[in-house]
Amino acid sequence: MFRFVPLVWANLWRRPLRSIFTLLSIIVAFVLFGLLEALRFGLFAGVEAAGDDRLMVTNRMSIVRDLPGSYLGKVQGLAGVKAVAVQVWFGGWYQDEHNQLQVIAVDPEPFFTVYPDVHVPPAERQAWITDRAGVLVGRRIAADFGWHVGDHIPLQQSIPYKGDSNTWDVTVRGIYNQDAADDTGIFIQYKYLDETRQFGRGRIGWMVPRLDNPADAKEISKRIDALFENSGTETKTAPEKAWAGDFSRQIGNVGAILSFIASAVFFTMLLVAANTMAQAVRERTNEIGVLKTLGFTHAAVTRLVLGEALCLTIAGGLIGLGLAKFLALGLKPGLSRIVPLFDLPQRAVLIGLALTVLLGLLAGALPAARAMRLGVAEALRGA
Amino acid sequence: MSDEVLVRARNVSKEYRRGSEVVHVLGDVNVEVPRGDFVALMGPSGSGKTTLLNLIGGLDRATSGSIDVAGQRLDQMSDAVLARWRADHVGFVFQMYNLLPVLTAARNVELPLLLTKLGRADREKRIAAALALVGLADRAKHKPKELSGGQEQRVGIARAIVADPTILLCDEPTGDLDRKSGDEILDLLEALNAKHGKTILMVTHDPHAAARAKHTLHLDKGALTREAV
Numbered sequence: 104m105f106r107f108v109p110l111v112w113a114n115l116w117r118r119p120l121r122s123i124f125t126l127l128s129i130i131v132a133f134v135l136f137g138l139l140e141a142l143r144f145g146l147f148a149g150v151e152a153a154g155d156d157r158l159m160v161t162n163r164m165s166i167v168r169d170l171p172g173s174y175l176g177k178v179q180g181l182a183g184v185k186a187v188a189v190q191v192w193f194g195g196w197y198q199d200e201h202n203q204l205q206v207i208a209v210d211p212e213p214f215f216t217v218y219p220d221v222h223v224p225p226a227e228r229q230a231w232i233t234d235r236a237g238v239l240v241g242r243r244i245a246a247d248f249g250w251h252v253g254d255h256i257p258l259q260q261s262i263p264y265k266g267d268s269n270t271w272d273v274t275v276r277g278i279y280n281q282d283a284a285d286d287t288g289i290f291i292q293y294k295y296l297d298e299t300r301q302f303g304r305g306r307i308g309w310m311v312p313r314l315d316n317p318a319d320a321k322e323i324s325k326r327i328d329a330l331f332e333n334s335g336t337e338t339k340t341a342p343e344k345a346w347a348g349d350f351s352r353q354i355g356n357v358g359a360i361l362s363f364i365a366s367a368v369f370f371t372m373l374l375v376a377a378n379t380m381a382q383a384v385r386e387r388t389n390e391i392g393v394l395k396t397l398g399f400t401h402a403a404v405t406r407l408v409l410g411e412a413l414c415l416t417i418a419g420g421l422i423g424l425g426l427a428k429f430l431a432l433g434l435k436p437g438l439s440r441i442v443p444l445f446d447l448p449q450r451a452v453l454i455g456l457a458l459t460v461l462l463g464l465l466a467g468a469l470p471a472a473r474a475m476r477l478g479v480a481e482a483l484r485g486a
Numbered sequence: 487m488s489d490e491v492l493v494r495a496r497n498v499s500k501e502y503r504r505g506s507e508v509v510h511v512l513g514d515v516n517v518e519v520p521r522g523d524f525v526a527l528m529g530p531s532g533s534g535k536t537t538l539l540n541l542i543g544g545l546d547r548a549t550s551g552s553i554d555v556a557g558q559r560l561d562q563m564s565d566a567v568l569a570r571w572r573a574d575h576v577g578f579v580f581q582m583y584n585l586l587p588v589l590t591a592a593r594n595v596e597l598p599l600l601l602t603k604l605g606r607a608d609r610e611k612r613i614a615a616a617l618a619l620v621g622l623a624d625r626a627k628h629k630p631k632e633l634s635g636g637q638e639q640r641v642g643i644a645r646a647i648v649a650d651p652t653i654l655l656c657d658e659p660t661g662d663l664d665r666k667s668g669d670e671i672l673d674l675l676e677a678l679n680a681k682h683g684k685t686i687l688m689v690t691h692d693p694h695a696a697a698r699a700k701h702t703l704h705l706d707k708g709a710l711t712r713e714a715v
Contacts, residue, residue, distance in 0.1 A: 397597050398572045401566070401569070
């Protein structure tokens with residue numbers, strides 16, 4: 104099979120300008136595909152990180168509305184619930200309002216039970232648990248701001264801290280990393296927040312129960328919501344993965360938009376590549392006749408045409424995906440605050456490689472079929 | 487030349503359909519070509535010369551009749567088997583040379599060998615030998631547009647003989663050449679027949695070219711009219 108490569112290669116460069124433009128269109132399509140996939144990964148990675156055995160219990164009206172702290176004990180008491188992590192959105196910024204932070208207040212003990220995928224060195228973990236004004240920071244955000252364990256950092260927030268100050272002085276007690284997550288979060292202690300904040304004391308943002316058995320998620324979700332049905336603050340409970348997926352979709356069904364753009368780009372590219380191949384075969388009718396005269400079978404000629412199309416799309420795809428990876432790495436620092444996980448994942452690269460083959464076969468299919476059907480004498484006459 | 491019959495066409499007819507019209511190109515043609523012969527097939531335009539050549543070379547199928555080459559019935563072969571048979575047994579020389587413009591002379595000559603099991607080194611040896619035989623050893627890396635018409639035709643002949651076919655079929659091999667280049671090509675074909683024992687069937691309308699053959703067949707309006715020695 105490799106002995107035909109020089110023939111395929113020579114045919115590709117028969118009209119260099121046409122091949123280069125086609126190649127460029129394929130490269131551009133795959134660069135766009137790669138960047139869109141990097142964006143999709145950045146936006147939806149949270150869904151992947153969500154646990155199968157965790158639930159999200161939020162205010163039925165909206166996640167921005169809080170829940171009474173008394174709900175915690177009721178959920179903890181349900182059979183099948185291993186532990187419940189209380190969470191309160193704190194937000195805030197560091198030094199400048201542009202440096203927005205994802206700060207969440209949690210209760211350390213149940214937090215580690217509910218999130219076994221959060222990894223902290225044991226000494227740092229203990230140090231955080233014992234220091235109410237301590238914070239646990241993600242590996243990536245610590246690296247971005249150059250924070251180290253023991254550093255004092257002033258977090259700014261609109262919630263007044265005791266008196267008139269909006270500055271919360273905290274100490275970095277540990278640096279964590281979480282499996283399949285962006286590591287850009289900061290965790291402060293719920294008790295510290297609750298003691299010091301001016302309003303909303305005793306209230307919690309949402310709860311994350313971890314279950315003994317993920318298969319019970321649907322049933323326990325119903326039981327939790329039933330507990331608070333017809334109360335002043337009803338809840339909405341869903342498996343964390345489903346909730347994260349819904350939350351991501353609220354951004355505006357970005358996934359569908361990204362898919363639509365990628366499909367449109369690929370369809371256009373497919374037309375360009377197919378047109379190139381159709382022209383290439385049409386202007387070589389006589390040569391196809393010569394090859395068949397020499398003993399090339401219909402199948403061999405078909406493979407040659409498909410080989411040309413595949414060479415174009417695979418070469419363009421590889422260059423495009425390589426450029427996309429390179430661009431994603433370059434854009435990542437600038438996007439780290441908005442889309443922390445902006446990166447071309449391996450799965451997208453594999454899908455891209457599969458697409459190069461699929462598009463090559465599609466682009467070459469009709470011209471190859473025409474080349475196959477040509478009779479020898481008919482082709483020699485330049486039919 | 488042996489007495490063995492290499493090509494035997496019996497009652498061969500060929501019709502084409504052009505819309506509702508049926509065009510009779512060949513009617514009940516009977517031809518025998520002995521192994522080692524050099525036969526010229528003459529006739530006016532439209533007499534069916536190239537059609538008969540194509541049928542004998544397995545490029546087209548007869549409407550009726552049988553064609554037997556080296557003991558094998560072409561009309562009973564599938565398209566794929568016929569293609570492989572052509573690769574093994576037939577060398578074609580075209581009027582317009584039909585070299586692939588994107589390939590060098592050597593790579594053009596190599597094309598039939600790509601269908602064999604020969605390794606690269608063996609292929610290169612055969613290419614060099616074929617180009618040397620046609621006097622173009624020094625033009626191996628030249629592309630067709632860098633060669634004269636006569637040289638292109640010689641590359642075409644090298645391509646036709648490189649796989650050592652049973653028969654050479656030549657369709658007006660000098661038709662696009664000046665007299666001097668045409669004579670060189672005819673010299674080459676004569677040498678291939680005389681020195682290398684190649685059986686050659688050559689379509690031509692040029693009596694000067696036909697005179698180089700050992701035998702001449704005449705076709706007119708799809709029928710064999712006379713045979714000359």
